[in-house]
Amino acid sequence: MGLSHDEGKVKPMKTVVWDWNGTLLDDVEVCIETVNAMLRQRNLPALESVDQYQNVFTFPVIDYYRRVGFDLERESFEALSEEYMRGYHERAVRCGLFADAEPGIKQLREQGVPSLILSASRQDHLRMQTEQCGCTEWFSDLIGISDIYAKEKLSAAQAWLRKNPQPDREMIMIGDSLHDAEVAEALGWDCILIDRGHQSRRLLVTSGKPVVSNILEAIPLILG
Structure with missing residues (x-):
């Protein structure tokens, strides 16, 4: 039990790293x-x-x-x-979470899979929005950037990993942009993209990553 029959090794525990805007927040x-x-x-x-x-x-x-x-x-x-x-x-202030965000994250939590957020939003803006949506406590950490210019978020992820090494965990990025796929690729993470956010399916499929239409479609891929 808990072994991969393909490799004969203990399967690593999983952590889901969520993008925020357009993935969880319907904005x-x-x-x-x-x-x-x-x-x-x-x-x-x-x-x-x-x-x-x-x-x-x-x-x-x-x-x-x-x-x-x-x-x-x-x-x-x-x-x-x-x-x-x-x-x-x-x-x-009119924005809320996608309707399937809470049940999706709850389903993962029930399976022992924690969630955190990695966003190109400024850190204080990210926390303000998660507080407004009442979901801050769903996540083990919130990782934002230090300015409003949204150049990239890879460096923020790298800085977080230096402070919080994850050698024994399988990290899975869930996002809505090619940049999410690029970040995952650079860090050696798995990635699933959702096509109802800020970039189209036509663009997302060029990443070669799985593309789904909503969070609940992503859950079996995460848990599989």
Whole structure:
């Protein structure tokens, strides 16, 4: 019992590392509203659909800003980021978790699989949102970044691992972007992507990672 018949070794315990925005937090519409308000103020074409948004959004976010039409020769990325975050947080109070987040995480917990969050959100913003959603205690840790510029989150994960080594655990990243797959690949983690967040299935499948439509579809893959 507890042995892999394929390898004859004890199976490592699993930990699930969740992305936050677009994976657990249902905030895509708010993100579109926020960037569209900024685009209209500059007489730039607004994004017309979730599908269009999912196919232009990318990390680092500075590249996304260029794709939607902001002129970074005339305006600084830092100023645009501050304007975006003000608008986002004004609207994000309306956001909640995807309906399957709580039952999915509960099912994992019942199977002895802990969860933590790794996000490209600033650390204090991440905690504020998990508190607003009433889910902070579901997670063994919250890992955010130190600024609002969402360049990447690999370095935050690496810093956390230096303080919290996980040599005997199988880490599984659950996210909604190619950057989640890149982080998992760099760290030697497994990865499952969900296609209802910030990037489209068309983009996500290029990672070669499993792509599902919701959290409950991911659970059997995690526990398998």
